[in-house]
Amino acid sequence: MGVYLSTPKTDKTSEDGENNRLRFGLSSMQGWRATMEDAHAAIPDLDTSTSFFGVYDGHGGKVVAKFCAKYLHQQVLKHEAYMTGDIGTSLQKAFFRMDEMMRGQRGWRELAVLGDKINKFTGMIEGLIWSPRGGDKNEQVDDWAPEEGPHSDFSGPTSGCTACVAVVRENQLVVANAGDSRCVISRNGQAYNLSRDHKPDLEIERDRILKAGGDMEFKQNKFLPVEKQIVTANPDINIVELCDDDEFIVLACDGIWDCMSSQQLVDFIREQLKSEMKLSAVCEKVLDRCLAPSTAGGEGCDNMTMILVQFKKITHTQTASSSNEVSSSTSEELEAIADKGLLPFAFCVLRCLETFFNFGMSFVQMLQHRFEHQ
Template sequence: MGLYLSSPKTDKFSEDGENDRVRYGLSSMQGWRASMEDAVSDHLAPSCAFVSCICHAAIPDLDSCTSFFGVYDGHGGKVVAKFCAKYLHTQVVKNEVYAKGELCESLQRAFFRMDEMMRGQRGWRELAILGDKFNRFTGYLEGFIWSSPKHTEGKDEKQEDNWAFEPGPHADFSGPSSGSTACVALIRDSKLIVANAGDSRCVLARKGQAIEMSQDHKPELENERERILRAGGFIHAGRVNGSLNLARAIGDMEFKQNKFLSADKQIVTADPDINNVDLCEDDEFIVLACDGVWDVMTSQQVVDFVRENINNEAKLSTVCEKLLSKCLAPSTTLGEGCDNMTIIIVQFRKKSQIEGNVST
């Protein structure tokens, strides 16, 4: 099977949810691609649920005053995107600085933590399970002879969060060669915090204007290029070492092997750009989406499209579906509009609306 299908898969996986602060809708579509490598983050704890190749997880109630939304776009395979969708939000909350209200620091640590967790015996085993190489009838990984501890449900939290290296034939596993972008948004009270590594994107709609909350990490950007060259890498045809068209990502461990450099200074780094803004009454919604959407429409065009449709549809997921259909290319000739596409729309509930609901 080649890169593209003979006809696109236009079936969409969609979902809606809400609380007293936000309402959201999301949708994913495989499109022309021969495989689906995007994953959407939503509340799946304690286990991750998969529909076809899509892991979805949006968490309007990460805690009593915080919401979490994220988009993970895999490359070289879907497994790292699945891993991030399953674990990244849990590591944000579990970090000790989260309880102190240091949300930016907690987000940054969670991004780096993904790479740490995917190394070693347990990381190898978890990636194999998420990659569907786990025999659920025998309880062992396919081709896995060493007698490992059984994979069981209901482990206590301390044991479940212990990712120390385990003995075994894959204890020296350096991590996956595939990778994933990660673009996540935390909403707490009137604060929006966005952390991004890669070319997925978050845009805030403020009084009809698109405000970029993230930057696409392409190798030709000056600061990215400098880091790549200093770490011993090179850029050819717009790609890191001639292969990866991203300068930041989770996974892609072949680009993170310099033991003399910290994690943020590797050829490719998981270090996220973090932006935050105080929300006001003029703020309407945010859109998080993978590059398959942004390759076709500008940030302002997406905001305009959502604003034109948001009041005409009962479900935000319907707006997402309409936007994905609009982005889908009629053929694979041009390339744009042929990628996997995932989008989340998060609409802010106005204080006046909340107070009105309470009074009624």
């Protein structure tokens, strides 16, 4: 089997979700590629005030992308920086942690299960056999304790993936990116890139590759084995304060961005949202729009994954409108009372309540006076 199929696989995996702060839709499609190497994660409630979204584009296989989709957001939660509100640092540490976790016996086992080399049941048995035996029951156990076994010297997978992640907490948006997937925000209809594509034609990326001993002539350095290519997991971090003009963000792999510019995609989405409320359906239309009619041109032939996150907001106009509705409702109720001739009765009730209150206060004062003189 070559790189491309004879006919594209257009079946899509789609999902929708929401909470009181935002709603999201996503879709992914294998397309013309012989295998599906994209993965994604959408967790609207990472905690009570935080949402997490990520796209992962596998390179050389699917296992690393699937591994990151399964574990990266968990590691963000567990880092101490997250507890103090430093989301940027917790994201950076989680990116590095992925490399550490994919080594050794435990890393080999998890990747083997995700890569369909062994089934989940066999993986569970392997875990029971090679997991370290605990000592003191009260001793804190490492959430990724190393295992001793035949693959203890496993140095990591030969494949990799991009990772473009967005974390939303209240009015703060934090984007972490390593690779050529991209995050874009629509601010009053204008597209703004919140990440930089890490491609060799990016000057800072070209300089990094050359300084690290890489070259620009080959897709990989022909003098190095696959597992020793000059790459880094260190992400760019971008922190944005959200405002009322911010409509939605898009996270997508390069299968989308190779076919549409950031502004073209924002314009397309805004047009679709005029008639389509289901966000996953909008994503599906984008994938269909990008899919090439054949493999002759190259563009539109990659795996495609896209997450669309739309912000909910209560504007000052809505708040004022709600207040006016309450005031209007109260006025209408009073008018109804007056129309029914009940207004004198209402005043009578209020007068009785006032008399009862004054009597109660006098009684309390009398008791207080008597106790003071005893």
